[in-house]
Amino acid sequence: MRISIVGSGYVGLVAGACLAKLGSEVTLIDTDSERVEVVNNGLSPIHEDGLNEILGQVHVRATTDYRQIVDADMIFLCVGTPIDEDGSMSLEHIIRATEQIVTAMEGGKGYHVIVVKSTVIPGTTEGVIIPILERTGRKAGRDFGVCMSPEFLREGKAVYDFMNPMRLIVGEFDKRSGDALLDLYRNFNMPVLRTNLRTAEMIKVASNAFLTMKVSFINEIGNICKQLSIDTYEVAKGMAFDDRIGSKFLDAGIGFGGSCLPKDLRALIVKARQMGYEPGILEEILHSNEKQALKPLQLLKKHISLEGARIGLLGLAFKPETDDVRDSRAIWIVQALLQEGAVVKAYDPLAVANFKKLFPQIDYVAVEEVLNCDAILIITEWEEFKDLDYTGKIVIDGRRIPKAREARIYEGACW
Numbered sequence: 001m002r003i004s005i006v007g008s009g010y011v012g013l014v015a016g017a018c019l020a021k022l023g024s025e026v027t028l029i030d031t032d033s034e035r036v037e038v039v040n041n042g043l044s045p046i047h048e049d050g051l052n053e054i055l056g057q058v059h060v061r062a063t064t065d066y067r068q069i070v071d072a073d074m075i076f077l078c079v080g081t082p083i084d085e086d087g088s089m090s091l092e093h094i095i096r097a098t099e100q101i102v103t104a105m106e107g108g109k110g111y112h113v114i115v116v117k118s119t120v121i122p123g124t125t126e127g128v129i130i131p132i133l134e135r136t137g138r139k140a141g142r143d144f145g146v147c148m149s150p151e152f153l154r155e156g157k158a159v160y161d162f163m164n165p166m167r168l169i170v171g172e173f174d175k176r177s178g179d180a181l182l183d184l185y186r187n188f189n190m191p192v193l194r195t196n197l198r199t200a201e202m203i204k205v206a207s208n209a210f211l212t213m214k215v216s217f218i219n220e221i222g223n224i225c226k227q228l229s230i231d232t233y234e235v236a237k238g239m240a241f242d243d244r245i246g247s248k249f250l251d252a253g254i255g256f257g258g259s260c261l262p263k264d265l266r267a268l269i270v271k272a273r274q275m276g277y278e279p280g281i282l283e284e285i286l287h288s289n290e291k292q293a294l295k296p297l298q299l300l301k302k303h304i305s306l307e308g309a310r311i312g313l314l315g316l317a318f319k320p321e322t323d324d325v326r327d328s329r330a331i332w333i334v335q336a337l338l339q340e341g342a343v344v345k346a347y348d349p350l351a352v353a354n355f356k357k358l359f360p361q362i363d364y365v366a367v368e369e370v371l372n373c374d375a376i377l378i379i380t381e382w383e384e385f386k387d388l389d390y391t392g393k394i395v396i397d398g399r400r401i402p403k404a405r406e407a408r409i410y411e412g413a414c415w
C-alpha cells in the first residue's frame with residue numbers, strides 16, 4: 001500500500017518507519033526542512049528506542065512537497081495539535097495541512113482514504129477537516145474516504161507500541177473507509193472497535209483524561225500518606241490486587257507532564273465549558289497536578305534557603321527514555337527556583353538540547369556537578385539515577401529512587 005504521512009513527529013515518523021518495515025511504500029511530508037533532511041539521511045530527528053535502526057533498514061522518503069501525496073492510497077494526518085493560550089486545542093496545523101492536501105489532490109482523480117491520527121476534540125473531523133476536504137466539490141465517502149483513528153503510543157516506547165497495539169479504534173465516515181484501514185492492519189493482533197468519527201475522537205481524549213485522573217488521585221493519597229507516615233507505594237501495591245483498579249499509573253510523585261496528557265485534558269475542559277458544562281473532576285485533576293509540580297520546592301524550603309543556593313536537578317525530560325521536555329515538571333521547577341534566586345545546575349542524559357531552548361540561562365553540567373550542589377532534586381526517573389552515590393547530600397526525590405534514601409537529608413514527594 002502507498003501511504004503518505006503528513007507530519008513526521010513522534011506519531012508520524014514512528015508510523016511511517018514501522019509501516020515501511022511492514023512492507024508499505026511510505027512518503028513523509030513535513031514543513032520542517034531540517035527534519036526532512038535528517039530522515040532522508042536515514043536518521044531519526046527524535047529519540048525513540050529502535051527508530052534509528054528501522055530507518056537505517058528501510059527506505060522512507062521525506063519531503064516538504066505536498067504534491068507527492070497524489071498517488072497515495074492512504075494519507076495519515078499526524079501534525080501537532082498544541083493548545084492555545086486559553087487552553088483550547090489549536091487546529092492551526094490541522095487546518096493548514098488539510099488545505100495543503102486539498103491543493104495537492106486537485107486534478108488527481110484517485111481515491112484516497114484520509115486518516116486523522118492527530119488527537120482532536122470530538123467533532124473536529126466532521127466539523128473542520130471534512131468541510132475543507134470537500135471545498136473543491138469532491139465528496140467524502142464518494143470521492144475519498146475518511147477515518148479517525150487515534151494514536152495511543154507512549155513516547156520512549158513508540159516503536160514497540162506501534163508494532164504491538166493494545167487496540168485499534170477505527171472511527172469511520174463510511175464502511176469503505178473503515179475497511180481500507182482495517183486492511184492495512186490485517187496482520188496485527190489486537191482488539192478492534194469500529195465506530196463513528198466523533199466517538200473515536202472522544203475515546204482518545206477520554207483515555208488520556210482517565211490516566212491523568214489516576215496519577216492525580218494517587219498523588220492526593222500520597223500527600224495524605226506522607227503526613228501519616230504511611231508508605232504510599234505499599235498502599236498502591238495493595239490497591240492494585242483489585243483488577244478493577246490495576247497497577248499502572250499509580251506511582252505517586254510530582255505529577256504528569258509531556259506533550260499529550262496536560263494539553264488534551266485542558267482542551268477537553270475548555271470544550272466542555274464552551275458547551276456550558278462545568279467539568280469539575282477534570283478541573284481538579286489539572287489544578288492538583290499544577291500544585292504537585294511545586295511540591296519539591298516546598299519540601300526543600302524546610303531544609304535550606306533558596307536565595308543563592310546551588311540546586312542540582314536530576315532529569316529534565318518529562319519522563320525517562322525520551323528527549324521530549326514538553327510540559328515537563330522541570331519547567332515548573334526551574335521557573336520557581338529562578339524566581340527564588342537559586343542557582344540551577346541541571347543534568348539529563350537526553351533532553352539538555354531541548355531544555356536549553358527554553359532556559360538558556362541555567363547551567364547544564366555533568367551528573368557529578370549536580371551531586372556537588374547544596375541540594376538535589378530528582379525530577380525524572382532515569383535508570384542511571386538509581387546507582388548514584390547520594391550519601392551526605394540533601395535530596396528531594398520526586399520519583400522514588402530507592403538509593404536516594406542514603407542521603408543525609410531525604411524527602412520523598414509523597415512518602
Ligand SMILES: NC(=O)c1ccc[n+]([C@@H]2O[C@H](COP(=O)([O-])OP(=O)(O)OC[C@H]3O[C@@H](n4cnc5c(N)ncnc54)[C@H](O)[C@@H]3O)[C@@H](O)[C@H]2O)c1
Nearest residue numbers: 007008009010011030031032079080081093097118119151
Ligand atoms: N507524542 C505522543 O506521544 C502522542 C501520542 C498519541 C497522540 N499524539 C498526538 O498526535 C499528534 C502529533 O503528535 P507528535 O507528538 O507527533 O507531534 P510533533 O510536534 O512531534 O510532530 C508534528 C510534526 O508535524 C509537522 N507539521 C506541522 N504543521 C505541518 C504541516 N502543515 N504540514 C506538514 N507537517 C507539519 C511538524 O513540523 C512536526 O514535525 C498530536 O495531535 C498529538 O496530540 C501524540
